[in-house]
Amino acid sequence: MTSALTEERILEVLQEVIDPEIDCNIVDLGLIYAVAIEGAKVTVSMTLTTRGCPMHESIAYGVRMALLNLPEVEEVEVHVVWDPPWHPSMMTDEGRRRTGAW
Amino acid sequence: MSRVPEPATAPGGPAVVNAPSVLLPFRFILTGVVAFVIGLVLLALRPDILASYHYNQYVIAATHLFVLGWITTVIMGAMYQLVPVALETKLYSERMARWQFVFHLVGFVGMVWMFWTWNMKQVAHFGSALAVGVLLFVYNLSRTLLRVEKWSVVATAVASSLLWLGLAVTAGLLITAGKCSYESAETLAPSSFWGVVIHGLSNVATLAARFDQIGAMHAHAHLGAVGFFLMMLVGISYKLIPMFTLSELQNVWRARFSLICLNCGLAGGFFAILIRSPLKLGFTFLILGGIILYGFELNAILKARRRKTLDWGVKGFLSGVTALVPVSALAMILSCPNLPLNSFTGQLENLYGFLGLLGVISFAMVGMLHKIVPFLVWFATYSPHIGRSKVPALSDLYSIRLQVVCHWSYVTGLVVCSAGILLSHHLTVRLGAVTLLFSAFALIANLLLMLRHRLSPRISALPEPAKRPGNQAALIPQLSLSK
Numbered sequence: 001m002t003s004a005l006t007e008e009r010i011l012e013v014l015q016e017v018i019d020p021e022i023d024c025n026i027v028d029l030g031l032i033y034a035v036a037i038e039g040a041k042v043t044v045s046m047t048l049t050t051r052g053c054p055m056h057e058s059i060a061y062g063v064r065m066a067l068l069n070l071p072e073v074e075e076v077e078v079h080v081v082w083d084p085p086w087h088p089s090m091m092t093d094e095g096r097r098r099t100g101a102w
Numbered sequence: 103m104s105r106v107p108e109p110a111t112a113p114g115g116p117a118v119v120n121a122p123s124v125l126l127p128f129r130f131i132l133t134g135v136v137a138f139v140i141g142l143v144l145l146a147l148r149p150d151i152l153a154s155y156h157y158n159q160y161v162i163a164a165t166h167l168f169v170l171g172w173i174t175t176v177i178m179g180a181m182y183q184l185v186p187v188a189l190e191t192k193l194y195s196e197r198m199a200r201w202q203f204v205f206h207l208v209g210f211v212g213m214v215w216m217f218w219t220w221n222m223k224q225v226a227h228f229g230s231a232l233a234v235g236v237l238l239f240v241y242n243l244s245r246t247l248l249r250v251e252k253w254s255v256v257a258t259a260v261a262s263s264l265l266w267l268g269l270a271v272t273a274g275l276l277i278t279a280g281k282c283s284y285e286s287a288e289t290l291a292p293s294s295f296w297g298v299v300i301h302g303l304s305n306v307a308t309l310a311a312r313f314d315q316i317g318a319m320h321a322h323a324h325l326g327a328v329g330f331f332l333m334m335l336v337g338i339s340y341k342l343i344p345m346f347t348l349s350e351l352q353n354v355w356r357a358r359f360s361l362i363c364l365n366c367g368l369a370g371g372f373f374a375i376l377i378r379s380p381l382k383l384g385f386t387f388l389i390l391g392g393i394i395l396y397g398f399e400l401n402a403i404l405k406a407r408r409r410k411t412l413d414w415g416v417k418g419f420l421s422g423v424t425a426l427v428p429v430s431a432l433a434m435i436l437s438c439p440n441l442p443l444n445s446f447t448g449q450l451e452n453l454y455g456f457l458g459l460l461g462v463i464s465f466a467m468v469g470m471l472h473k474i475v476p477f478l479v480w481f482a483t484y485s486p487h488i489g490r491s492k493v494p495a496l497s498d499l500y501s502i503r504l505q506v507v508c509h510w511s512y513v514t515g516l517v518v519c520s521a522g523i524l525l526s527h528h529l530t531v532r533l534g535a536v537t538l539l540f541s542a543f544a545l546i547a548n549l550l551l552m553l554r555h556r557l558s559p560r561i562s563a564l565p566e567p568a569k570r571p572g573n574q575a576a577l578i579p580q581l582s583l584s585k
Binding site: 016017018020021022023049050051052053054055056057058059061062063064065066067069088099100 | 183184187188189190341344345346348350408409410411477480481484485486488489490492493494495496497498564565
């Protein structure tokens with residue numbers, strides 16, 4: 001049995017994608033800016049902690065793969081954006097705990 | 103539903119891939135580490151290289167082994183990886199970089215060997231092979247820099263370091279040409295191709311021989327050490343330290359001025375050293391000004407960081423940077439006009455070179471290797487599995503305990519070796535070199551742990567996503583996305 005495709009479910013799945021340098025998932029890092037669902041197509045708008053991040057390609061790929069794992073998803077678009085730039089205030093409490101950010 | 107903003111880098115999809123194949127930096131880094139170990143073994147076997155002050159063939163061979171075999175090789179490999187990624191562009195030619203590796207390897211191995219046997223004609227031949235490689239490297243990265251859309255202080259530092267590298271190699275070749283004899287100039291017709299080449303080299307040699315040879319060697323060394331190595335260290339810091347500590351450049355103008363001071367001090371210092379001018383002290387002050395500005399900027403970046411704990415890779419890098427303090431003090435002393443040329447001054451020069459190359463640059467490199475190699479291994483091994491399987495973090499790829507051993511044994515080795523150099527005490531230098539070698543083996547053990555992931559990746563199935571209490575949508579930061 002599969003769950004309905006909701007923003008909540010998408011975010012749950014994306015919690016399995018980590019930034020391996022920081023060792024924290026991208027949702028708790030506050031990297032996911034927006035999620036749009038249109039039928040079987042999911043569009044994720046996200047950022048990275050810094051421009052020119054060597055993990056750029058891997059993390060964006062990880063988001064695509066994680067969502068394509070869901071049986072309800074047929075198409076994924078990942079937009080990496082720099083505006084607004086990422087800031088630690090975007091992290092969840094769990095993200096702050098894992099990164100030791102103050 | 104949240105509104106989706108337009109992508110800033112590549113309309114219609116994710117930003118482009120910039121990194122070259124990981125095999126490219128790997129071959130440079132692994133070659134460099136082998137040269138590092140051979141160099142330390144050499145110091146352990148022949149402590150006289152550091153403990154006594156003579157410009158002999160063994161000192162010059164060992165210096166070029168560390169400088170070209172270890173430091174330059176690793177920096178080149180790292181630059182092929184980092185420059186395109188950090189400056190958000192693509193490497194101009196990966197094929198050219200592979201050819202450069204061949205020229206570089208043949209060139210530095212042959213040079214070190216021929217310095218050891220003091221065959222200057224063969225040094226010139228192998229040096230020319232190395233120079234072809236450096237030309238390819240400088241051309242490749244210059245073309246890469248020309249593709250950069252958003253010029254930055256990091257790009258300026260990379261461009262400056264490439265310029266100084268090219269000039270350092272040119273100066274080295276000129277010095278070598280001045281030490282060669284050109285018997286065939288007597289027999290070759292001046293109008294033939296080889297006649298033109300040999301007569302031209304002979305004329306260059308005559309010109310080069312007019313300069314004081316020690317001054318020329320020191321000037322050549324400074325172009326390489328301060329121009330290429332230090333400039334690269336400074337430029338890389340302005341990108342990597344903010345990236346690893348979750349911070350940002352705090353004052354762009356301060357960073358720019360640090361580069362201006364370094365570049366101006368280096369240009370003036372080169373000629374002052376070459377002609378043994380008392381102005382050398384003034385240019386040393388200028389370089390010191392650049393280093394101080396760099397120190398203030400680095401301190402500001404670290405103060406503004408959001409990651410409370412610094413990992414040992416960053417600590418190693420910063421320890422290397424800290425070694426700039428004694429090196430700068432030694433530079434000031436050695437730049438003083440009318441410094442007595444006695445054996446103690448000679449030992450101070452040895453200490454300056456040792457701490458500059460193995461203290462500042464190498465320590466910073468050992469720290470950064472614990473960041474760069476895990477990334478390369480992770481990228482090659484786990485990148486295709488991210489999002490589909492549970493993959494380890496970078497810090498899971500190696501032993502932090504071994505890294506700490508590597509760090510502190512490196513500090514101990516540096517201190518012991520420095521004491522041995524100052525006291526001209528062979529056994530102490532040997533003890534220091536063995537300690538550094540121990541540290542290098544800890545580094546290698548960790549590199550092997552990292553590489554083990556290539557052979558047996560640790561991938562496991564993803565667990566069912568944990569259902570968190572509360573509103574999941576609250577995990578998306580509340581942003582003002584208007585543009």
